[in-house]
Amino acid sequence: MPLRLRQFVALATATLLEGMQQPAALLLLLACVLLTALTPVFQFHSLGEEGRLARDSGLAYMLVFGLILAVAVASSTLAAEIERGTAAAALSKPVPRPLFLAGKYAGVLTLVAILWFAALLATLLAERASDHFVAVGDELGTRADRWTILSSLLAPVVALATAGILNFRRCARFGVAAFLGIPLALATALLLAGCYNRFDHLVWYHPDLNLRVMAAAVLILLALALLTALATALATRLRSGSTLVLCALVLGLGLTGDLWTGHAAWSWRGLLGGLLPNLQNFWMCDALADGGRIPWHYVGSAAVYAAVWSALALGAGMLALRNRDMG
Amino acid sequence: MNSPIIETTGLCKVFRDFWQRPKVEAVAGLDLQVQRGEIFGLLGPNGSGKSTTIKLLLGLLHPTAGTIRVLGCPPTDVAAKARIGYLPEVSHLHAFLTPRETLHYYGSLFGLDAGTCRERTEALLDMVDLRHAANRSVGEFSKGMARRVGLAQALINNPDLLILDEPTSGLDPVACREVKDLVRLLAKAGKTVLMTSHLLADVEDVSDRVAILHAGRLQAEGRVADLLRRPDAVRFLVEGLDAETADAIRRDLEQRTHHAVVLDHPAMDLETYFLQVVARAAHRDHLTTHFQPAAFLAAAKEKPEVRDQKSEVSSQQAD
Numbered sequence: 001m002p003l004r005l006r007q008f009v010a011l012a013t014a015t016l017l018e019g020m021q022q023p024a025a026l027l028l029l030l031a032c033v034l035l036t037a038l039t040p041v042f043q044f045h046s047l048g049e050e051g052r053l054a055r056d057s058g059l060a061y062m063l064v065f066g067l068i069l070a071v072a073v074a075s076s077t078l079a080a081e082i083e084r085g086t087a088a089a090a091l092s093k094p095v096p097r098p099l100f101l102a103g104k105y106a107g108v109l110t111l112v113a114i115l116w117f118a119a120l121l122a123t124l125l126a127e128r129a130s131d132h133f134v135a136v137g138d139e140l141g142t143r144a145d146r147w148t149i150l151s152s153l154l155a156p157v158v159a160l161a162t163a164g165i166l167n168f169r170r171c172a173r174f175g176v177a178a179f180l181g182i183p184l185a186l187a188t189a190l191l192l193a194g195c196y197n198r199f200d201h202l203v204w205y206h207p208d209l210n211l212r213v214m215a216a217a218v219l220i221l222l223a224l225a226l227l228t229a230l231a232t233a234l235a236t237r238l239r240s241g242s243t244l245v246l247c248a249l250v251l252g253l254g255l256t257g258d259l260w261t262g263h264a265a266w267s268w269r270g271l272l273g274g275l276l277p278n279l280q281n282f283w284m285c286d287a288l289a290d291g292g293r294i295p296w297h298y299v300g301s302a303a304v305y306a307a308v309w310s311a312l313a314l315g316a317g318m319l320a321l322r323n324r325d326m327g
Numbered sequence: 328m329n330s331p332i333i334e335t336t337g338l339c340k341v342f343r344d345f346w347q348r349p350k351v352e353a354v355a356g357l358d359l360q361v362q363r364g365e366i367f368g369l370l371g372p373n374g375s376g377k378s379t380t381i382k383l384l385l386g387l388l389h390p391t392a393g394t395i396r397v398l399g400c401p402p403t404d405v406a407a408k409a410r411i412g413y414l415p416e417v418s419h420l421h422a423f424l425t426p427r428e429t430l431h432y433y434g435s436l437f438g439l440d441a442g443t444c445r446e447r448t449e450a451l452l453d454m455v456d457l458r459h460a461a462n463r464s465v466g467e468f469s470k471g472m473a474r475r476v477g478l479a480q481a482l483i484n485n486p487d488l489l490i491l492d493e494p495t496s497g498l499d500p501v502a503c504r505e506v507k508d509l510v511r512l513l514a515k516a517g518k519t520v521l522m523t524s525h526l527l528a529d530v531e532d533v534s535d536r537v538a539i540l541h542a543g544r545l546q547a548e549g550r551v552a553d554l555l556r557r558p559d560a561v562r563f564l565v566e567g568l569d570a571e572t573a574d575a576i577r578r579d580l581e582q583r584t585h586h587a588v589v590l591d592h593p594a595m596d597l598e599t600y601f602l603q604v605v606a607r608a609a610h611r612d613h614l615t616t617h618f619q620p621a622a623f624l625a626a627a628k629e630k631p632e633v634r635d636q637k638s639e640v641s642s643q644q645a646d
Contacts (some may be wrong), residue, residue, distance in 0.1 A: 003438035014421060021423040085419035092385045093436040094409040171462065182435035327388040
C-alpha cells in the first residue's frame with residue numbers, strides 16, 4: 001500500500017474508532033433509531049398516504065441526527081485534538097497537514113454513514129410497520145405491522161446486550177460493538193421481515209419495503225457529506241459550540257435555499273445564494289409522495305454538487321490548518 | 328565537512344493575541360547548533376522557551392523570524408520528519424487505543440510495513456516493560472506508564488534524531504535511570520538526541536553539551552564538563568587516609584596556598600543509593616523491573632534499518 005494511503009487509512013480508522021467510543025455518538029444513534037422506530041406507534045395522522053409520516057420523520061431524523069453527530073465528532077476529534085496536543089503528536093510524524101485533515105474527514109464521514117445506514121434501515125422498517133388499510137375477509141380498516149414494530153425496537157436492545165456480553169467476555173470495546181451492532185441488528189430485522197406479513201402469517205420471502213426511499217436517503221447522505229466537510233473545516237479554527245451554531249445556520253439557510261436563488265448576484269439575496277450551498281437540492285421527500293420517484297440521474301447531479309461544495313469546504317479547512325500553530 | 332543536524336539562526340517566535348497584537352516573545356534570536364551523534368541538553372526555567380523551540384524544530388509552530396534547518400531540511404519538510412522521533416512534554420496519546428494499537432498507529436504514520444511494524448511494536452513493548460498491559464486502553468494508564476508508551480512511539484521509526492521533551496517526567500527513579508541509559512545507548516549508536524528537562528541532574532548525567540535559555544534567549548552554551556569545571560580549585564580523592572594525616576596535609580596546604588582548605592568525605596548521590604537499594608531488593612525477590620532496552624536492541628539487530636544499534640550493542644559489550 002502506498003505511504004500516503006497507509007497514513008490516510010490509519011488516520012481515518014483512528015478517527016472512526018474514537019468517534020464510536022464517544023458516548024454522545026452512541027446516544028445520537030440510539031435516539032435516531034428509536035425515534036424512527038416509534039413513529040408508527042404514535043402515528044395520529046397519515047399525511048394523506050400510508051407510511052408517509054414514518055418515512056418523512058425517518059428521513060428528517062436522519063438529517064438532523066447525522067448533522068449533530070458530524071459536528072460533535074469533527075469538533076472532538078479535530079478541535080479538541082489540536083487543543084490537547086494529540087494532533088501535534090501526529091503532525092510531528094511525516095504526515096502532510098492536508099492529508100491529516102482528509103483522514104479526519106474520512107473517519108467522521110464513515111461514522112456519519114454508519115448512522116445514516118442504521119437510520120435508513122429503521123425508516124424502511126417504520127414505513128412498512130405503519131398503519132395500512134386492509135380489506136381481507138371480514139376485516140376492514142387500518143392495521144399496523146406489530147412484529148416489525150417490535151423487531152425494530154428490539155434490534156437496538158439486542159445490539160446493546162450483545163455489545164455488553166462481548167465487552168464482558170472478550171474485552172471488546174462496548175462503544176464500537178454497540179455502534180456497529182445496531183445497524184447489523186436492524187439489517188437482521190429487515191431480512192426477517194420478509195418472512196411474515198402484517199397479519200402475522202408466515203409467507204414466502206416478501207419484504208414489502210418501499211425502496212423508493214433509497215434515492216431520498218442517498219441525497220441526505222450527500223447533504224451530510226457536505227455538512228461534515230464544513231464541520232471539519234470549521235473545527236480547524238473554532239470550538240464545538242461555534243462549529244455547531246455555524247453548521248446549524250448553514251443548514252437552516254441552506255434548506256431555504258430556493259429563497260436565495262434567482263436573484264441578481266449583487267443583491268444581498270443573490271450574494272447569500274452564491275455563498276451558501278442550496279440544501280433544498282438534497283431534501284426531496286415530497287417527491288416520493290403518492291408513489292413518486294426521484295430519478296437517479298438527479299441524484300448523480302446532486303452528488304457532483306455535493307462533491308464541489310465539500311471540496312471547497314475542505315480546501316478552505318486545509319488553508320486554515322496550513323498556517324495554524326500546533327502546540 | 329559534517330553539517331549540523333540541527334541549526335537555528337536568529338530564531339524568534341512571538342505569540343499573538345486574537346487581534347494579532349504581540350502577546351509574548353517566547354524565543355528571541357536563538358542561535359543553536361547540534362552536531363551528529365551528540366546528546367544536547369536544553370535547559371531553562373518554566374516559560375524559558377524550551378518546548379516552543381522544540382515545536383519550532385518540528386514545524387508545529389511557525390517562526391516569526393530566523394531560519395531553522397533540521398537534518399539539512401526546513402522543519403516543515405515531511406520527508407525529514409520520517410527520520411525524527413519525538414516525545415512530547417505531555418504524552419498526547421489516543422486514550423481509547425491500547426499500547427499495541429498506539430504503536431501500530433504511529434508505525435502506520437511512518438509508513439512501516441505490517442511485518443516491521445509488528446516486530447518493532449513487540450520489541451518496544453518489551454523494552455518499556457508494558458507487555459503485561461499491552462491490551463489495556465492507554466486512558467487507564469498512570470502518568471509513568473503513558474510516558475513509557477510515549478517513549479516507545481518516539482522510537483518506532485528507528486530515528487536518526489530523537490527529540491525528548493522532559494523524557495523522565497512522571498517516571499520513578501529506576502525508570503529515569505533506564506531512560507538515561509537508553510539515551511546513552513542510542514547516542515553511541517550514532518543517533519543524535521536533543522532533550523530538555525527540569526531535572527538538571529538528568530541532563531548533566533547524559534548530555535555532551537547543554538544550552539541554558541532564559542526568557543527565550545540563550546544564556547550559556549557549551550560542553551557540560553567545561554561549564555561546570557572550576558579551574559581555580561583542585562580536589563584530591565584519597566582512600567584509607569587516617570584523620571591525623573589528613574589534618575597534617577590540610578595544614579600544610581593552607582600554609583602553602585594561604586587559603587582555607589576543606590576536607591570532607593565524598594558521598595554518593597541519592598539516585599545511586601536509591602538504585603542500589605532497589606537492585607538489592609529486586610535481586611532478593613528475584614524480580615526484574617522496568618525497561619529492558621537491551622532486549623529491544625537485540626531484537627532489532629537483525630534488521631538492516633537498525634544496523635547502527637547492533638554495533639552499539641557490541642561496543643557496549645566490549646566496554
